[in-house]
Structures are given as C-alpha cells and as structure tokens.
Amino acid sequence: MKDLRHHYEAPLRTTPFHDRIAAANVLNQWGPWAGYTTALVLEDAEMEYSAIRNTASLYDLCPMIKYRIAGRDAVDYLNRLTLRDVARVAVGAVQYTAWCDDRGKLLDDGTLFRLGEAEFLLCCQERHLPWLLDSAIGFEVSVHDVTAEIAALSLQGPCTASVLDAAGFDVSALKPYRFASFPFDGGDLIISRTGFTGDLGYELWIEPALALPLWDRLMAAGAYCGIRPVGSHALDIARIEAGFLAAHADFVPADQALREDRVRSPYELALDWMIDFGKGHFNGRRALLAERDGQTSEWAFVALDIEGNVAADHAILYDGRNREVGQITSAAWSPSAKRSIALAQVRRPHHAGAKGGLRAEIYALRELHYVKLMMTARMTERPFFAPPRRRTTPPGRF
Amino acid sequence: MSYDAAIIGAGHNGLVAACYLARAGLKVVVVEKNDWIGGAAVSRELYPGFTYSNCSYVCSLFRPEIMRDLELPKHGLQVLPYEGGAVFTRDGGYLATFRDHEANRRELMRHSPRDAEAYDRYSRDVMRHCRFIRPLLLRTPPDPATFRPRDIAELAWLGRKVGEMSEGQICDMIRFWTMSISDFLDEYFESPVIKAYLAVSAIIGTALGPMSPGSAYVLLHHYMGDVDGNVGAWGFARGGMGAITQALTASLRAAGGEVRTGAGVEKVLVANGRATGLRLEGGEEIAARRVLSNMDVKRTFLKHVDTAELPPAFVKRVETFKSRGSSGKLNIALDAAPHFPALPDGAPMLKGDLHFTDSVERMERAYDDWKAGHFSRDPFQDTMIPTMIDPTMAPPGKHFMSCFIQYAPPKIEGRDWTDADRDAFGQTVIDQIAEYSPGFKDRILHMEVRTPRELEAEVGLTDGNIFQGELTFDQLLFNRPVPGYAQYKTPIRDLWLCGSSAHPGGGVMGAPGRNAASEILRDLRAKTEMRQAYAVV
Ligand SMILES: Cc1cc2nc3c(=O)[nH]c(=O)nc-3n(C[C@H](O)[C@H](O)[C@H](O)COP(=O)(O)OP(=O)(O)OC[C@H]3O[C@@H](n4cnc5c(N)ncnc54)[C@H](O)[C@@H]3O)c2cc1C
Numbered sequence: 001m002k003d004l005r006h007h008y009e010a011p012l013r014t015t016p017f018h019d020r021i022a023a024a025n026v027l028n029q030w031g032p033w034a035g036y037t038t039a040l041v042l043e044d045a046e047m048e049y050s051a052i053r054n055t056a057s058l059y060d061l062c063p064m065i066k067y068r069i070a071g072r073d074a075v076d077y078l079n080r081l082t083l084r085d086v087a088r089v090a091v092g093a094v095q096y097t098a099w100c101d102d103r104g105k106l107l108d109d110g111t112l113f114r115l116g117e118a119e120f121l122l123c124c125q126e127r128h129l130p131w132l133l134d135s136a137i138g139f140e141v142s143v144h145d146v147t148a149e150i151a152a153l154s155l156q157g158p159c160t161a162s163v164l165d166a167a168g169f170d171v172s173a174l175k176p177y178r179f180a181s182f183p184f185d186g187g188d189l190i191i192s193r194t195g196f197t198g199d200l201g202y203e204l205w206i207e208p209a210l211a212l213p214l215w216d217r218l219m220a221a222g223a224y225c226g227i228r229p230v231g232s233h234a235l236d237i238a239r240i241e242a243g244f245l246a247a248h249a250d251f252v253p254a255d256q257a258l259r260e261d262r263v264r265s266p267y268e269l270a271l272d273w274m275i276d277f278g279k280g281h282f283n284g285r286r287a288l289l290a291e292r293d294g295q296t297s298e299w300a301f302v303a304l305d306i307e308g309n310v311a312a313d314h315a316i317l318y319d320g321r322n323r324e325v326g327q328i329t330s331a332a333w334s335p336s337a338k339r340s341i342a343l344a345q346v347r348r349p350h351h352a353g354a355k356g357g358l359r360a361e362i363y364a365l366r367e368l369h370y371v372k373l374m375m376t377a378r379m380t381e382r383p384f385f386a387p388p389r390r391r392t393t394p395p396g397r398f
Numbered sequence: 399m400s401y402d403a404a405i406i407g408a409g410h411n412g413l414v415a416a417c418y419l420a421r422a423g424l425k426v427v428v429v430e431k432n433d434w435i436g437g438a439a440v441s442r443e444l445y446p447g448f449t450y451s452n453c454s455y456v457c458s459l460f461r462p463e464i465m466r467d468l469e470l471p472k473h474g475l476q477v478l479p480y481e482g483g484a485v486f487t488r489d490g491g492y493l494a495t496f497r498d499h500e501a502n503r504r505e506l507m508r509h510s511p512r513d514a515e516a517y518d519r520y521s522r523d524v525m526r527h528c529r530f531i532r533p534l535l536l537r538t539p540p541d542p543a544t545f546r547p548r549d550i551a552e553l554a555w556l557g558r559k560v561g562e563m564s565e566g567q568i569c570d571m572i573r574f575w576t577m578s579i580s581d582f583l584d585e586y587f588e589s590p591v592i593k594a595y596l597a598v599s600a601i602i603g604t605a606l607g608p609m610s611p612g613s614a615y616v617l618l619h620h621y622m623g624d625v626d627g628n629v630g631a632w633g634f635a636r637g638g639m640g641a642i643t644q645a646l647t648a649s650l651r652a653a654g655g656e657v658r659t660g661a662g663v664e665k666v667l668v669a670n671g672r673a674t675g676l677r678l679e680g681g682e683e684i685a686a687r688r689v690l691s692n693m694d695v696k697r698t699f700l701k702h703v704d705t706a707e708l709p710p711a712f713v714k715r716v717e718t719f720k721s722r723g724s725s726g727k728l729n730i731a732l733d734a735a736p737h738f739p740a741l742p743d744g745a746p747m748l749k750g751d752l753h754f755t756d757s758v759e760r761m762e763r764a765y766d767d768w769k770a771g772h773f774s775r776d777p778f779q780d781t782m783i784p785t786m787i788d789p790t791m792a793p794p795g796k797h798f799m800s801c802f803i804q805y806a807p808p809k810i811e812g813r814d815w816t817d818a819d820r821d822a823f824g825q826t827v828i829d830q831i832a833e834y835s836p837g838f839k840d841r842i843l844h845m846e847v848r849t850p851r852e853l854e855a856e857v858g859l860t861d862g863n864i865f866q867g868e869l870t871f872d873q874l875l876f877n878r879p880v881p882g883y884a885q886y887k888t889p890i891r892d893l894w895l896c897g898s899s900a901h902p903g904g905g906v907m908g909a910p911g912r913n914a915a916s917e918i919l920r921d922l923r924a925k926t927e928m929r930q931a932y933a934v935v
Binding site: 006007011127130145 | 494496498500501503504505508511512515516518519522525526529562563564566567586742745746
C-alpha cells in the first residue's frame, strides 16, 4: 500500500507468505492475528497436527511482534527489563524469557535472540513499545518494531532437519536454542532451533522479498515426506502438549487487564524458575522478592490430566467440598499423549494436589444440548508430550 | 382536579420521571413552556424537509435500563451506532478514527508508532475508571452528613468498591478526577493531533479549558455511556435526539400520563413549607400532591419559588452553583454533502465527528477568548452529518449538519449578546469549515445559530450551560447540586429536582429523572417495575 492513508480499505494485512498459503487454504478459514490475516485451518486440522508430530510442517509466524534492541547498553537494558540474566546468553543463542511490570505482574513471555554483542531481537505475542521505551530511560539503547521487516516461518516436526539438509542448509550442529546464518538467494537466512511445539523444529527468519522463494525451496525439499502448511488450530494442540503458555489464553498481560484481580506474577504462572535475583535490579524485582519472602502468591499454574476423553476448555475447577478453586485456561485431547490434558490457574494451596484431585465441570455440547460432566482432574507433569528427538544433536533423520 | 405529581418541563428527564411515576399508578401531568417537547433532546423542522437535532445531537449516555423499563423501542426509539471521524490538521492532513481496532491502530501509527500502542493502555485505564463510575449512575448518592442507616449503608458500599482497588489504582483515580485532560494525555501520548482529538470529550459543555484541573473527569462523563454494551461508543437517535423524548411521551401517554405544551410555569405554589401545585403563566393553577422540577436548580429556586420560603444558606449555594455557559450550536441544512479535499475519496470519516482543532494549545487559546468574555475567534467544533447514516432527517442527497461549538460565553464582555454578535459567531464557524471545504458556503440552504442566549431563552438553561450546571468534581455526587440536597429532595417538602442539575448530571442520560422517581416511589412505598441497574461484570 503506497498511500498509507488508505490502510482502512484492508484492515487486515497479508503476510509475505500469503500467496502460497492462500493457494493451499482450500477451506478458506482465516483469523486475525496482530493485524494480519492468518490461516486457522487449511485443509484438515488433524492431518496438519499429524504433520507436526510425524513429518514436517510449515507455519507462518510473520505476525509475531519483533523488536530490535541495539546499543551500547543493550545487555544492561535487557537485564533491567526481563527476569533472566541476559549476560549469559551467547551471541548466536536464544533465551526463552518473560518480563513484568513494576508490581511484579507478568506482561508477556517471548524469545530473545542475541544477534551480536550489543544487538538483540525480542519476539513476543503482544505489543510493548511504550513499555520498552519507558524502561530504556537512562540506557544507551534503541528499540524498534521490526515486525514487518522480517518474514518468519516455523518449520516443525521430526523430519525437519532432513528437510533443511535437502534444501541446502546443514543444521546438524545446531543445538536447541541456538541459531546460525546461511546464505540464501543473495540474502541472509537465519535458522534457529526453536519453536512452539516441544518437538524437533526450527524457525526461519528472512527478509520479506525472499519469503516466497524460501517457501518454495522448503516445500520442494520436504515433498518426499509430505511436508504441509499448517494453521493455528493444529499448532495450538501441539503448543498445549508442549505446555507453553499463551497470552490471553493462559494469562492476561498485566498492562491489558481491566480487572485488577486478573493479573498474575511469575510465581503464579510457574515462570519463577526464570527469576534471577542475583543479577541486579530488574522491573518488578522488589515486588517479586516480597512475594517470595512473604509467600504471598495466591495462584498457581498447573498441568492437569482429566478423566475421560472430552476436552475441558474453560472448565471451572472444584475441590472436594464443591468450592470453586480455579479455571482451566487451555485444554485439548492430546493425540500424542492419548489423554485429555489441560493447563489451569488454581488458587493456592489447591495446586498441591488435594486428595482425590480436583473436579472439572465440563459442558459438552452434543446435538443442541449440553452434557454436563464432572471429571476428576489430577496434577501431572509439563510438558505432556516430550519426545527425546527434540533435544538430540545432531538431530535424527525422522 | 388534582394530580399526584406535576412535572415542570418536558425535557427527557422530566419525561423519564413522569413515566416511572405513571407506571406505578400515580396521576401525572407534565407541563412544558414550549409548544414542543424535548428540552435539549429535541428534533424540529425549521426548514422544509429537514429535521434538526437542535441541541444535543449524539446518544450514548441514555441508560439502557430505562429504554427497557419504559419500552422505548416499542414506542419508536432506535439508536444507531456510527463510525468514522477525523481531525483536520493545518498542514492539509488529518487524523481519522475507525471502529476497527487494526485500522485505528494503523491510523495512529501514521502519526506516532509509540502512541498507536499507548492508545490501548490509555483505553484500558479510562475503561477502568468507567467501570468504577457506571454503577454510581443509577444510585442516589449517600449524604455523608446524616447517620441514617441507608446513607451509612450506601457509604459503606462506596467504601467497599474503593476497597476492591489496589493502592495504585486509588491514587490513579483521585488524580484522574482532579487533573487536567492535557496533563493526563501527556502521560500517554506525544503526538499533538492525537492529544487534540482525545481532549475533545473533556471540554464539551464545560467552562474549562483542556489545561484546567478537573477537565479529565468531564472526559469520563462522555465515555461512561454505551451503545448496546460497547462502552464509550456513541450513536445517533434515528430521527434526531427528539426521537428519545417522542418515544418517552408515547410511553407516558400509554401509561395514562398527560403532557401539556405551551404551558409555562410561573410559580411553584407553596403552603406551610410544602409544594401544593403550580401556577401557569396565564394564571391557571394546577393542584398536585408533589411537584418535580426538570428545570435547572438556579431557574427553579431563583425564578420560580418564593425565596422567602427557602433557607438563606441554600439560596446562596444555589446562586453560586456554577452553570457558566460555554457552548453554542449551528444547525445547517445543506444542498449537498460537503467536500473535504484532504480526505481520500469515498472515505468513511464523514460519517463521524469532524474537528478542525489540531492541538491542545489551540483549544486552550479558544478558551482564553471565553475568559476574556468573547466567543473564540478560532473556535473548537464537534461537527457531524447525521444524514450520512440516518436517512430520515433530510431529502435524499441533501444533508443536515450539526456543529457544536466552544467557546461561547454567557455574555459578551459583560453585556448581553446582540443579534449582530450571534451572526458574527456563526460566521466564524462557517469560515473555519470553509477553510477545509471549498464551496461549503454555497451549499448552505438554511442555518440556525444558537448561542448561550438562545439556549437559555428557549430551553431555559441558565446562562446556557448545557448540563444544567458544570460537571466539575466540586459539583458531583453528594455535592450536586448543593450539599445536603443531593437526594432529589429540596428544602421545600414535596418539591423535588429531577433534571440534570441533580446527580449524576447532564447529558441525555435519563438517570436523574429515574433516580428522582425512585426516591419518590420509595417514600410512597409504591410498587414499581423499575429494574435493577445492569451489573458491571
Ligand atoms: C447545544 C447542546 C448540545 C448538547 N449535546 C449533547 C449530546 O450530543 N449528547 C448528550 O448526551 N447531551 C448533550 N447535551 C446535553 C443534554 O442535552 C442535556 O444535558 C439534557 O438534554 C438535559 O435534559 P434535562 O431533561 O435534564 O433538562 P432540559 O432538557 O433542560 O429540560 C428542561 C425543560 O424544562 C422546560 N422549562 C424550562 N422552564 C420552564 C417553565 N418555566 N415552565 C415549563 N417548562 C419549563 C424547558 O423548556 C425544557 O423542556 C447538549 C446540550 C445542548 C444545549
């Protein structure tokens, strides 16, 4: 769009991969994501999910928000902003991290790529520019939204290392949470061993002009194993199996919550393992210290194994005395773990595993009527599905 | 013949109160001085084929509980949401607004990428304040000076609501209720035109500038309404704002109530400290067990009640109740839609509010003129073309344009307005529009120009204040209109206030009328179908 004033004629933009995805999207099912139109399902959600766990899948990540953070104080700044110690991230490495407001409540989680000594890329679901800029006061650092400047693609599944190899990119030495740069069509392709599926997989980062050639190269290289584009529905099942949190599904970002009682701390979202109190001051540190020392966390974030085979989306959780003690935030029937799984916010101390477990109130809509089920929900381990192949280096062929 | 209740004024609040009382079985009459009904919520045809919303022009505050209780949809009321709007900038550009979140974000981004994101945080914060205040609208404020169980319970309820907030939010709320809109917006935004657009709601109808402390609350007053649950959204009443009062009148008649027009009240009759009825201008007397005044508090007590019947401290408070007029209005019949070359062809902005003031500083300078006793030479206007959406108000292809103007003082340098002043005021507004819309003046078929003088003479708004008294913190809640008299009662028994001078204030909201009726029915222990205010979930 040359004349920016006309933006309202197409409120949802298309991503650099849109032409290919539109051609593959025979069901024509689209949904908005951060101002872009993205595929929910292209052909068949179950088959798409199956590609993620069986062969290789391609998912368009372009709408993910990306901030380029650079400048002399970039490390100090990011240490101030986020929970983990950024100094420990080597150039070429990726850190899964999270950040809080001054009251120690979670704003978002995301991945931080260290591109150079003083250059980073922060990828996340929500927009944070005012917060990132306000936090930068006193640091020599620049923060830019580069979402539209980078086309991103997620290639996930047990065959993805082989597919990349066939496409001419040797990633055999790449360990999880590492990235490397490869020449592609006169440009620079960055490949990171990261993803949202808890499986073997990679994310690819390229300038938008080279997006379609990259897509075509990967589709051709993966043809042998039936590589296929997947939509958000398939990915979300893999995401829940991997036990990753999603903003607005599992937590409300603290700066967006209208209701003050909806905000949660990292302790309440099981992200407290990230907190590095030893690294110096960071946003929310004082509040988090007080929460830790005073044991004042009110909520816990848990993984549940639900009796029966009906997905327990948004079910209310009860204790043995029929008191409401929590809420399921994400749920699915797990095709890989063969059980009904859920992520939930539970009021402490009920997370500690009450005798006989909690009970989930599930409403299954069957032929216009609800079938109401009260199902036992037991605490279990996250991730729900964790194949060893996700970590093996060099990666296997399938 | 004697009535259970006589209501002075067929403004929307008088009609709302009358409807509730009539539906509870009371014998009710509404007397209106004008030959038409509606007060400041009125539609009139002053030029053949065109319907004007002569005073108020957009609807959001009107409580949905009232529409439902009084069956207004059945009696013809339709409220239409609208989209669009633009602020024109002096460099030939504009800032538009869109209902679609992404379109709106992209538009803000054209002016400031940072502000585009800050806007969400701003909306969240304003919405939090709305969530606090909305439940207060349909409740009678507690009187903190009495020890009646009901006042104590109501104070405790308020206290609990505050108690649910974090310390940080309580601080934010107190700051927000007292600060200037300019300071408030500076905490979020950097772009002058974005700030100018958002400051608008904080100065409408109020004798404050955007830099005056207290103006931020006025913004909230304009955000706390909704259209079908979309909090902060505004719409048009189909057929003009008079459609609201026409539907209320139909509802009242269906419940057995009467409305008399052309019946100006001269005096409220008082005997032994109690109101006993009314004397009309022609001398006719109407006996009533109780009298409700829809007139503002100053007009009611300083013009139509014998002051000898009133405590002097009360009279003094009423005299100093601030109701300084600050607004004017132009209603224009147009031969064709105006053309604004700055906008892309076919763009939806003309369906919403049009502004020509692109910085808060310019608004403040417009206010400086008001302080000096003059109408603004570079006025601020909130201009709309309802016929872009509503097909009923003008012949096809022709348009009705409503221009709400600030600032216009109650008096010009201390003397009364003259016709020449009024015409000069109108000309200033027309000239401003024509700067952005060449050929605009040639499309004008007819024009109604209203200054505070006309608003007072016609609607009875003292000094032309559109809210029957300014919406500043010192005149809200249990201090509105006068401390000790915020519960719709007055020093004279059986004389009640039911207009916008009472809590929760002005705007086409209906809440003062409903709350007054609720108090009366409570005193009578009468049965009512008044539904509970919708819960804020
Ligand atoms: C120019 C203008 C624009 C506005 N724009 C908007 C808007 O867009 N949206 C919005 O929500 N609000 C708007 N408002 C505010 C809103 O219209 C008013 O606050 C509201 O209509 C007041 O209603 P009311 O019933 O309390 O009193 P009023 O409407 O003032 O009714 C009082 C009635 O009493 C009658 N009366 C007075 N004296 C006597 C007497 N002696 N005997 C008999 N009858 C008498 C009057 O004629 C009038 O009908 C605007 C107001 C004005 C003036």
